Amino acid sequence: MDTEPLTKLDPAYATVMRIEGTLTVLPFLIVAIVLGVVGPIPQPWTWAPMIVPVLIALVAVMLLPMKRYRSRGYHISDDRLRVVKGVLFHADTVVPFSRVQHLDVEQNPLERMFGIARLILHTAGTHNSSVTLPGLRHGDAVTMREQIRAHVKRESL
Amino acid sequence: MSEVPAAPEPAPEVEMHEWLRVNPLSMAVQMVRTLASAIIPAIFILYGAATAEPDSEGLARLAPYFIPILVLIVGINLAGAYLNWWRLRYRVGDTDVRVEQGVLSRSARSVPYERIQDVSLEQKLIPRLLGLVEVKFETGAGGKEELKLSYVSEVEGEKLRETVRALVEGEATAPSASAEAQASEPVPEARGELLFSMDAKRLFTFGLFNFSLVIFAVLIGALQQLEFLLPFDMWDYIADIFRDDRIAQAGDLVNSYSTVAQIIAILYAIGAVIVVGMASGVVRTFVRDWEFRLERTPKGFRRRRGLLTKTDVVMPVHRVQALVVKTGVIRRRFGWHGLSFISLAQDAGSANHDVAPFAKMDEIAPIAREAGFTLPGESAAWRRASADYYFDRAVLQAFFPETAALIAIALGYTWIGLLLAAVAAILVLGEYFLWRFVRHALDPLQVLSRRGWLAPNLRIANRVKLHSVEITQNPLARWRGYCTLRFGLAGGRLAFPGLSMEDAREMRAAVLDSIAAVDFAKLPR
Numbered sequence: 001m002d003t004e005p006l007t008k009l010d011p012a013y014a015t016v017m018r019i020e021g022t023l024t025v026l027p028f029l030i031v032a033i034v035l036g037v038v039g040p041i042p043q044p045w046t047w048a049p050m051i052v053p054v055l056i057a058l059v060a061v062m063l064l065p066m067k068r069y070r071s072r073g074y075h076i077s078d079d080r081l082r083v084v085k086g087v088l089f090h091a092d093t094v095v096p097f098s099r100v101q102h103l104d105v106e107q108n109p110l111e112r113m114f115g116i117a118r119l120i121l122h123t124a125g126t127h128n129s130s131v132t133l134p135g136l137r138h139g140d141a142v143t144m145r146e147q148i149r150a151h152v153k154r155e156s157l
Numbered sequence: 158m159s160e161v162p163a164a165p166e167p168a169p170e171v172e173m174h175e176w177l178r179v180n181p182l183s184m185a186v187q188m189v190r191t192l193a194s195a196i197i198p199a200i201f202i203l204y205g206a207a208t209a210e211p212d213s214e215g216l217a218r219l220a221p222y223f224i225p226i227l228v229l230i231v232g233i234n235l236a237g238a239y240l241n242w243w244r245l246r247y248r249v250g251d252t253d254v255r256v257e258q259g260v261l262s263r264s265a266r267s268v269p270y271e272r273i274q275d276v277s278l279e280q281k282l283i284p285r286l287l288g289l290v291e292v293k294f295e296t297g298a299g300g301k302e303e304l305k306l307s308y309v310s311e312v313e314g315e316k317l318r319e320t321v322r323a324l325v326e327g328e329a330t331a332p333s334a335s336a337e338a339q340a341s342e343p344v345p346e347a348r349g350e351l352l353f354s355m356d357a358k359r360l361f362t363f364g365l366f367n368f369s370l371v372i373f374a375v376l377i378g379a380l381q382q383l384e385f386l387l388p389f390d391m392w393d394y395i396a397d398i399f400r401d402d403r404i405a406q407a408g409d410l411v412n413s414y415s416t417v418a419q420i421i422a423i424l425y426a427i428g429a430v431i432v433v434g435m436a437s438g439v440v441r442t443f444v445r446d447w448e449f450r451l452e453r454t455p456k457g458f459r460r461r462r463g464l465l466t467k468t469d470v471v472m473p474v475h476r477v478q479a480l481v482v483k484t485g486v487i488r489r490r491f492g493w494h495g496l497s498f499i500s501l502a503q504d505a506g507s508a509n510h511d512v513a514p515f516a517k518m519d520e521i522a523p524i525a526r527e528a529g530f531t532l533p534g535e536s537a538a539w540r541r542a543s544a545d546y547y548f549d550r551a552v553l554q555a556f557f558p559e560t561a562a563l564i565a566i567a568l569g570y571t572w573i574g575l576l577l578a579a580v581a582a583i584l585v586l587g588e589y590f591l592w593r594f595v596r597h598a599l600d601p602l603q604v605l606s607r608r609g610w611l612a613p614n615l616r617i618a619n620r621v622k623l624h625s626v627e628i629t630q631n632p633l634a635r636w637r638g639y640c641t642l643r644f645g646l647a648g649g650r651l652a653f654p655g656l657s658m659e660d661a662r663e664m665r666a667a668v669l670d671s672i673a674a675v676d677f678a679k680l681p682r
Contacts, residue, residue, distance in 0.1 A: 079673040090635060093627040094665065096673040099645075124501075125624035125645020127652070 006073030006084055012114040013135025014069040019110060021060030028053040074133050076144060079151065081121065083133050095131050097151040099123050105141045117141040121148070173320075176246045182287045183308040184238040189283050191234050199227060247306055249320060254294055256304055268304050270325045272296045274476060274501050276318040280311075280467040290314035294321065318471075322456065349452030349459055352524050353513045360446055363515035364439030366488045370430070372437040451512050453527055458498075460512060472510060476500045477528045478647050479618035481509055482521060486611045496521045498528065499618075499649035509649070530617050533605055539596040543639040546655025551588035555581040597653050599664055602671075604644065606653060618644065618651050620671040628661050644668065 032049040039046050067087045075082040080096045104120040111117060117138040121131045136144065237260075245258040254273070257265040278290045289308035296303060309317065355363065447464035457473035479499040488494075494516060497509040513521055522532050533539075558581040566574035590610040598605040604623070606616040625645035634640055634655075642661040644651040653661070 080669060086629075088632050090630040091627060092629070093625060094669055095625045096669060098673055098675065099624040123624040123645050124647045126648060127643050127650055128625040128627055128645040131625065 004075050004077075006075050006082075009069065009072050009074075009135035010116050010137050010140075011069075012116050012137075013072075014065045016110050016114055016116065016135075017065035017068060018061050021057070021065060024060050025053050025057045028056055069135075072135065076147075081131075081133070081144075081148070083131055093128060093131055095121050095123060095128070097148050099125075100148055100152055103145045103148060105138075105145050107138065112138075119144055173249055174251070176248050178242065178246055179306055180289055180308055180310050180313070181242060182289055182310075184235075184242045185287060186283050186289065186308060187238040187241060188234050191237070192231065199230065249317070249324075254304065254321060256306065266304055268294055268296055270321070273321065273325050275470070275472060276321050276325075277471070278314050278318060278469040280463070280469075282465045284308050285465075285467060292317055322471075349454040351450065352453050352458070352527060353449075353451040353516060353520060355446060355449040355515065359515060360442055360449070361439060362493075363446070364442035365435050366485060366493065366515070367438035367442050368431075368434045369438045369441060370434050371441075372433060446514065449514070451524070458512060458528070460510070470510065472498065472500060474528055477530075478622050479616055479649055479651065480525055480528065480530050481649075482532075482615040482617075484612050484614070488515075489612060492517050494518055494521060496524060499646065501648045525617070530603065530619065531600075532617070533598060533600075533615075537598045537600070537605065539598045539607070540660060541592065541596050542653065542655035543637075543657045543660075544592055545637045546634075546639045547588045547592035549633060549637060550591075550655075551585045554584040554588065558584065597656075597664075599667055604651065604664070604668060606651060616649075616651060618646055620668050621675045622647070623651070623668060623672055626665045626669055626672075628658075628665060 032047075032053050035041065035049045036047045041048060064087070068085075071087050071090075072085045074084065079098065080094055082092070082094045084090075084092045101122045101124055103122070104118075106118045106120060107116070115138050116135055118132055118134040119136055119141045120133075123129060123131070240260045241258070244260050244263070245256070247254065247256045253267045253269045255265065255267045257263060273294050273296060275295045277293045277295060279293060280290050284290065284307075287308075288311050290311050291305060291307040292309060292314050293306075294304040306317075444464045446462050449462040450460070452459045454471065457471050457476070459469070459471045461467070461469045477498045477500055481497045481499060482494050483497070484494045495511065496513040496516065497511045499509055513524055518532070525532050558577045562574045562577035562581060564574075565571075565577060587610070594607070594610045594613065596607050602620055604618045604620055606618075608614050608616075623644045623646055627643045627645075628640050629643065630640045639655050639657055640661050642653040642656050642664060653664075656664070
């Protein structure tokens with residue numbers, strides 16, 4: 001069961017992560033520009049604080065979103081969902097549909113702009129009480145929710 | 158819930174759909190409790206004022222008003238207790254239990270029957286003297302979020318428990334089945350089969366192993382709190398001991414003894430600490446576990462215990478998620494182990510329910526069997542975690558002490574260096590023993606985990622009662638090819654660090670097949 005190919009997430013997910021990364025960089029960029037313009041630091045180093053936003057931008061906008069996107073994936077079968085994630089810290093979680101307590105489909109404003117959503121599976125276990133699968137097309141997320149819900153309902157009849 | 162007919166209502170005559178008040182004696186309990194906390198400081202102030210100089214400022218001026226102030230405090234408490242009682246009401250309805258309370262800000266809480274895990278009764282000292290019980294509706298929310306009714310009479314509490322439990326069962330099973338169940342057990346608590354109990358002798362032995370030095374902490378705390386009552390200033394006194402060379406004098410005194418006398422004095426001090434520790438352990442154990450009885454009733458496991466605070470907890474068998482068999486470094490040598498259940502309901506702040514806290518393995522086995530678990534036999538196919546994992550851990554743990562040791566030796570501090578090297582060696586040895594003794598096994602129905610070296614702790618979980626499976630790897634683990642396997646267990650944790658990938662995958666596949674085969678809704682709740 002570990003050999004099955006993982007389904008990739010929607011590419012828009014990487015874009016959303018990039019935009020989120022940009023938003024993180026913004027305050028640092030503003031501070032660095034203000035420092036540069038006001039110039040409290042003597043001549044050759046006036047624009048040195050720019051290093052901080054540039055570094056953060058490299059990591060949070062260029063590097064991480066792509067790595068994250070590549071490391072994530074999922075596989076949905078008849079009776080279970082497998083969610084794989086993690087760039088450095090790898091996690092591979094399987095939730096059988098028969099143990100799903102309830103389901104959420106969530107979107108934040110940014111995700112809504114790009115038409116993607118997060119599917120959240122809640123279980124009764126103390127560990128992994130909720131398993132989140134981000135970066136699905138909203139339509140797919142809703143379909144998956146219905147599929148899992150139908151399974152839960154059928155099983156419990 | 159409308160399908161459940163009102164006619165075969167459970168035998169106990171708790172009034173349904175009626176708003177009821179708790180027992181008026183609860184007012185007395187509340188009063189005693191608040192007064193106890195108000196009166197003790199009041200007495201101290203009184204004492205302080207009475208001993209103060211008559212012409213001094215402050216407290217002494219208030220002296221003539223003491224009696225009125227006391228009366229006022231009592232009066233306010235009385236009024237408060239009465240208002241609280243007046244404004245607290247509860248209702249046992251068709252689908253839920255409701256409790257409304259609060260004088261100024263009111264809270265109304267409703268707990269649907271399907272969420273009630275269990276109803277437990279608890280008697281603290283004062284309510285017990287008055288024949289009252291606190292009824293707790295356990296939902297698994299834990300702590301302050303649990304719905305409590307304090308206090309109702311013992312009879313009423315028992316009836317409430319029966320009624321609510323019958324209604325809970327009715328929610329869980331088909332209506333016909335619930336009616337049947339109710340009909341067949343008018344007085345279900347009456348016939349219980351005793352599974353385990355502890356007599357005074359057993360409690361005493363248990364207490365000896367519950368060595369605790371908490372009494373010293375309590376004494377120091379009390380000293381700090383009540384310091385102002387002492388006829389001298391304690392801290393000044395202690396400071397004096399150092400300042401006036403009294404400590405040096407004491408040292409001289411000890412030095413003047415012969416070596417034998419010195420050794421005897423030290424042994425005496427150690428002995429005294431051990432005796433006090435054991436005595437406080439015995440006292441604590443007696444207070445908590447007095448008349449410990451575990452019974453198998455038709456409703457599940459019923460446990461009663463307590464000397465001052467009596468508790469009576471019933472846990473349905475199917476709600477037991479996993480077993481934990483614990484032991485201690487020393488008690489293990491004498492064959493003593495403790496069994497507890499992991500479930501969603503909480504037990505005195507801890508998630509595990511003690512069912513046989515101090516027992517021999519052959520007493521534990523029947524209880525485990527009754528709960529639907531089997532203890533691993535000789536034939537269990539135990540497996541070990543990856544040796545690489547423990548090797549890496551040993552390297553990481555020994556790295557700093559070992560480096561420090563080398564530096565120390567290089568700088569000429571040979572003894573310190575050797576000491577640090579010994580620490581590193583002990584850490585490495587510990588990891589080696591962990592590799593040897595930590596093990597896990599998979600049988601057709603259960604997942605078993607045995608952790609710890611000197612005091613092993615055995616966890617047994619039912620494969621079907623797990624909720625998710627996760628394999629995680631940190632960068633080191635990925636490089637070295639091992640992983641951590643974690644199961645989602647309701648009310649507890651079950652993790653296997655350092656498994657080889659193949660082992661983890663195999664366990665995951667096996668457990669997932671068991672889980673997927675049975676639906677959660679079909680599990681008895």
